[in-house]
Amino acid sequence: MGMLSYFANPARFMRLSNWLAPVFYTASAVLIVYGVWQGLWAVPKDEVQGGDIMRVMFIHVPGAYISMAAYGAMAVSAFIWYVWRHELADVAAKSIAPLGAGWTIICLSTGSIWGKPTFNTWWQWGDARMMSVLFLLFLYLGYMALRAAMDTRQKAARASAILAMVGILNLPLIKFSVDIFSSTLHQGASVITMEGPKMSAVYLWPLGLSALGHTFLFGAMVMTLMRAEIRTRRAGALRAQHLAGS
Amino acid sequence: MNARPVLSAFRQALQEAWAGGAGIFLPATFFAGAAVLVPLGVGVDNALLRSIGPGILWVALALSSLVTMERLFQADLEDGALDLWLQTDLPISAYAAAKTLAHWCVAGLPLALMTPVLGILLQIEPAKLPMFAAGYAIGGIAFFFWGGVGAALSASVRRGGLLIALIALPFFFPTAIFGARALQAGTATSPEALYLIASALFSLSVAPFAMGAALRLAAD
Numbered sequence: 001m002g003m004l005s006y007f008a009n010p011a012r013f014m015r016l017s018n019w020l021a022p023v024f025y026t027a028s029a030v031l032i033v034y035g036v037w038q039g040l041w042a043v044p045k046d047e048v049q050g051g052d053i054m055r056v057m058f059i060h061v062p063g064a065y066i067s068m069a070a071y072g073a074m075a076v077s078a079f080i081w082y083v084w085r086h087e088l089a090d091v092a093a094k095s096i097a098p099l100g101a102g103w104t105i106i107c108l109s110t111g112s113i114w115g116k117p118t119f120n121t122w123w124q125w126g127d128a129r130m131m132s133v134l135f136l137l138f139l140y141l142g143y144m145a146l147r148a149a150m151d152t153r154q155k156a157a158r159a160s161a162i163l164a165m166v167g168i169l170n171l172p173l174i175k176f177s178v179d180i181f182s183s184t185l186h187q188g189a190s191v192i193t194m195e196g197p198k199m200s201a202v203y204l205w206p207l208g209l210s211a212l213g214h215t216f217l218f219g220a221m222v223m224t225l226m227r228a229e230i231r232t233r234r235a236g237a238l239r240a241q242h243l244a245g246s
Numbered sequence: 247m248n249a250r251p252v253l254s255a256f257r258q259a260l261q262e263a264w265a266g267g268a269g270i271f272l273p274a275t276f277f278a279g280a281a282v283l284v285p286l287g288v289g290v291d292n293a294l295l296r297s298i299g300p301g302i303l304w305v306a307l308a309l310s311s312l313v314t315m316e317r318l319f320q321a322d323l324e325d326g327a328l329d330l331w332l333q334t335d336l337p338i339s340a341y342a343a344a345k346t347l348a349h350w351c352v353a354g355l356p357l358a359l360m361t362p363v364l365g366i367l368l369q370i371e372p373a374k375l376p377m378f379a380a381g382y383a384i385g386g387i388a389f390f391f392w393g394g395v396g397a398a399l400s401a402s403v404r405r406g407g408l409l410i411a412l413i414a415l416p417f418f419f420p421t422a423i424f425g426a427r428a429l430q431a432g433t434a435t436s437p438e439a440l441y442l443i444a445s446a447l448f449s450l451s452v453a454p455f456a457m458g459a460a461l462r463l464a465a466d
Contacts, residue, residue, distance in 0.1 A: 138416040166456045177420035
């Protein structure tokens with residue numbers, strides 16, 4: 001718990017993110033450019049996966065991974081805020097939501113582009129993975145709409161924290177319900193499996209580095225939004241002080 | 247725990263449904279209207295209607311449960327009854343569950359009982375209709391309890407109807423999937439039917455606590 005309180009200090013966060021965010025942006029630029037270069041020009045195309053179109057994987061797979069990881073991070077932040085009322089956790093949850101939704105849209109759109117030539121359809125109802133990701137997008141949208149509808153910050157934080165926690169409880173059920181559709185289109189897991197990666201190393205390395213790059217970009221953008229939110233709150237407090245005449 | 251406050255909350259919610267409007271007739275008419283609109287929209291081919299009829303009724307049921315949800319806790323919040331409930335010994339989640347269950351009795355169960363009639367209109371085989379009605383009743387419990395979470399979270403929001411829909415819809419998805427598959431399987435003991443029941447039980451076990459937390463927030 002000591003570590004939690006240590007990082008809950010907004011001033012400490014502002015000092016830390018002041019240099020950490022640019023480092024993350026730089027690292028993400030290097031890694032994503034490397035991943036895209038490898039994906040588009042360097043690696044050989046895989047005919048089983050639809051030929052040249054499989055190169056979209058280097059954006060699609062990181063998008064899928066960030067969209068899910070972001071929801072988990074948002075729910076954990078909501079939980080930390082709900083239990084310990086560290087304001088920074090609420091700032092984090094609020095900042096994660098639109099970014100998570102953005103990466104979910106990246107995952108869905110690149111998946112459609114990949115699916116059209118490979119599966120001969122933009123969208124397949126009944127495919128477990130496509131539907132889980134779509135539901136995830138709705139969870140993000142509901143979360144953001146609820147926050148926007150509340151008239152005070154405290155209420156927005158409390159209501160959205162409840163929703164995020166119920167949402168994460170429901171995720172296994174959603175996953176299970178779409179799984180019994182017994183999907184045939186989307187391939188199964190090929191990076192993280194019990195037997196280790198099934199993908200050949202020539203794809204695995206650029207993909208892993210690209211995913212790492214997206215992680216850095218996500219982290220950096222969360223920090224940027226959090227800094228903006230903290231400054232907005234600070235400005236509001238200063239204006240209130242000014243109006244009160246003190 | 248004393249059961250009387252729970253019963254009293256349940257009775258109060260039943261009375262409110264009749265006092266505040268047309269009771270069961272409004273949701274029932276909306277449900278029938280939504281179900282009848284679909285043949286007009288997709289065409290009147292009997293074979294097509296027979297294959298999509300059960301699904302139409304699921305969608306109409308989900309929509310009906312959403313449109314009636316807005317006032318579930320709002321009236322109690324506005325006239326101060328919620329504050330009084332919070333001062334009793336009764337856990338607020340028990341009150342929320344009683345209210346939602348009463349609301350289901352008024353606006354959910356009658357719709358399920360109507361489905362045999364609508365099902366005949368939609369060309370569903372008459373022999374399957376009683377089992378289908380049971381499926382709609384059980385699925386309705388899940389819809390109403392997740393909708394209740396949305397209603398409790400947006401109780402203090404003016405015109406929160408659309409917000410409730412956006413919040414609750416992702417929670418409807420598993421029940422809608424299990425429900426549609428249970429009706430396809432067609433027997434009451436199929437795994438899909440048991441999943442449908444399980445998803446309703448899951449909503450019964452999780453949603454009251456979320457509603458309770460949300461109502462405490464709304465009353466602040």
